[in-house]
Amino acid sequence: MDWGSTWDFLWHFLIIFAWIAYLLVLFQILTDLFWRDHQTSGFVKALWVVFLFVIPWFAALVYLIARGQGMAVRAREAAVAAKQQTDDYIRQAAGRSPAEEIAHAKELLDAGTITQGEYESLKSKALA
Structure with a gap:
């Protein structure tokens, strides 16, 4: 058995996993920045985006540490608002x-x- 090819496979698998994990975190952060957070200025949002692409893992980690609690609150508020809109639509459509x-x-x-x-x-x- 060639252990070199096995370790190469595992290494590539780990790299692909890390890349997909980063993309998921990146999309969550960008969604929070641009669709849920209405209090942060455009300049600060642009800085976060630059840092997310220049030093990706570090910037994502800092964002989650610094703004993670607010991110959860904004996500919960968005979910409650979406549920309320859905309930209102159902009531209106049902008569x-x-x-x-x-x-x-x-x-x-x-x-x-x-x-x-x-x-x-x-x-x-x-x-x-």
Whole structure:
């Protein structure tokens, strides 16, 4: 068995793993900088980008140490906002709840717009 080729394979595997790990961290940092962090100035963002490409591993490590806590808070806030938008869209797309439909029908009945029979019909449709 040729151990040289095995160690070469393992070394290349490690290099590829490190490269992919760095890309994942880089994309997380860039996402945090440009889409979630609205308080940092453009000049500071540009400096971070320069450092991330000039001294990649060191800059990424410093960023995660210095701003990691804020990064987690901003990610959580973005997730909560996305969930809220999704819930609002679902509520809007689904229409009114059965209770809201019945209440609306009752308002129409009280205003004299519909008859008692129409009210009962709308109520049974809402409950179906």
